[in-house]
Amino acid sequence: MTKSVKLSKKARSQLATASKKNLPTIEELRNCIPKHCFERSPVTGSYYILRDGIVILAFGLLAWQLPYENVPLWAYIAWAAYAFWQGTALTGWWVIAHECGHGAFSPSQKLNDVVGFVLHTVLLVPYFGWQYSHAKHHSKTNHLLDGETHVPSTKKGFRAYKKVHDIIGDDAFAGLEVVLHLLLGWPMYLFINATGARRLNKEFGHKRIPKGEILDHFRPDSKLFPSTWKFAVFLSTAGLLIWLCILGFVGTKIGFWRLTLMYFFPYLWTNAWLVLYTWLQHTEENIPHWGVEEWTWLKGAALGTIDREYGIFDWFHHDIGSTHVCHHIFSKIPHYHAHEATRALKKKLGKLYNHTDELWIQSMWRVAKTCHYIDGVAGEQFYKAARDY
Numbered sequence: 001m002t003k004s005v006k007l008s009k010k011a012r013s014q015l016a017t018a019s020k021k022n023l024p025t026i027e028e029l030r031n032c033i034p035k036h037c038f039e040r041s042p043v044t045g046s047y048y049i050l051r052d053g054i055v056i057l058a059f060g061l062l063a064w065q066l067p068y069e070n071v072p073l074w075a076y077i078a079w080a081a082y083a084f085w086q087g088t089a090l091t092g093w094w095v096i097a098h099e100c101g102h103g104a105f106s107p108s109q110k111l112n113d114v115v116g117f118v119l120h121t122v123l124l125v126p127y128f129g130w131q132y133s134h135a136k137h138h139s140k141t142n143h144l145l146d147g148e149t150h151v152p153s154t155k156k157g158f159r160a161y162k163k164v165h166d167i168i169g170d171d172a173f174a175g176l177e178v179v180l181h182l183l184l185g186w187p188m189y190l191f192i193n194a195t196g197a198r199r200l201n202k203e204f205g206h207k208r209i210p211k212g213e214i215l216d217h218f219r220p221d222s223k224l225f226p227s228t229w230k231f232a233v234f235l236s237t238a239g240l241l242i243w244l245c246i247l248g249f250v251g252t253k254i255g256f257w258r259l260t261l262m263y264f265f266p267y268l269w270t271n272a273w274l275v276l277y278t279w280l281q282h283t284e285e286n287i288p289h290w291g292v293e294e295w296t297w298l299k300g301a302a303l304g305t306i307d308r309e310y311g312i313f314d315w316f317h318h319d320i321g322s323t324h325v326c327h328h329i330f331s332k333i334p335h336y337h338a339h340e341a342t343r344a345l346k347k348k349l350g351k352l353y354n355h356t357d358e359l360w361i362q363s364m365w366r367v368a369k370t371c372h373y374i375d376g377v378a379g380e381q382f383y384k385a386a387r388d389y
Contacts, residue, residue: 037337042106052092087269128232129217142304158373182272306354
């Protein structure tokens with residue numbers, strides 16, 4: 001898939017038919033990947049934690065020298081640059097913690113959970129709560145009822161947003177999409193499960209989520225989780241509260257404004273990056289979403305995911321965006337083997353492998369302008385633009 005291709009409805013139908021016939025089995029895909037790619041080394045994983053830590057420390061030491069009171073213009077620019085690059089570096093730790101949640105850091109899940117819990121808590125992520133919802137995202141990728149994160153709006157549900165689009169215009173609406181996703185997307189997902197599943201999990205009978213029901217990532221009794229996850233969710237929330245108390249103590253020592261400059265502004269950029277990845281890796285005009293009857297796990301993982309190129313940010317973020325198809329099919333493959341595994345998968349999948357060389361920022365803008373709603377939640381659905389409503 002390239003940036004210049006826009007398939008007609010007929011071509012989409014033909015591609016869907018070909019996909020059903022030609023999609024390899026999970027066994028065939030596994031067998032095409034060198035066996036050592038599935039090996040997980042906590043030593044290698046720890047090296048990347050240390051590498052990222054050195055970068056984070058270096059940025060922090062440089063920023064510590066900047067004036068934070070009566071700030072001249074040059075220092076505002078320097079603080080803005082620091083926030084971006086420190087948030088970018090912290091996203092590396094975020095990705096490794098995310099790998100821990102999948103079991104890709106070490107063969108020991110206990111070690112995975114300890115490392116992931118510490119790293120995610122430092123980044124204000126409820127490790128176990130998000131581990132559960134993210135596992136659901138992987139197990140139900142591009143499922144229109146049970147998928148997690150960036151589940152498309154239906155035409156009916158998009159009606160109010162269409163009114164906004166008509167008032168402010170196409171470009172302004174795309175800009176609003178970018179701001180809402182990157183600034184508010186993460187807290188909205190954590191606190192109210194925005195863009196999450198349309199129905200409750202199996203324990204609650206797969207019923208549609210009742211109006212007014214809040215599915216958050218913090219309460220042990222949130223209906224986002226089955227009852228067996230209550231204690232783990234409690235631990236996540238308790239860890240966050242302890243970390244917030246530590247941050248509060250640090251604020252009393254160095255000043256809360258300086259703490260905001262050093263920690264909270266970079267934190268916003270980290271949030272922006274992680275939302276950007278989950279948004280762009282499954283959102284594209286030619287990437288399908290499926291209703292209950294059409295969806296299968298392998299279609300969601302292989303055909304509902306796209307690899308994009310992120311330039312230097314691939315180094316910072318352990319190639320999470322450029323090897324995402326592999327990550328969804330085999331989430332226990334660690335990032336340092338993901339490119340080799342991706343090359344094997346690309347060869348095996350052939351034309352079914354989704355990839356674009358388009359610059360990621362161009363992809364973001366184009367997706368923000370063209371991927372707004374779907375017609376319904378049955379069958380195979382493709383994104384449509386607000387201007388075509």
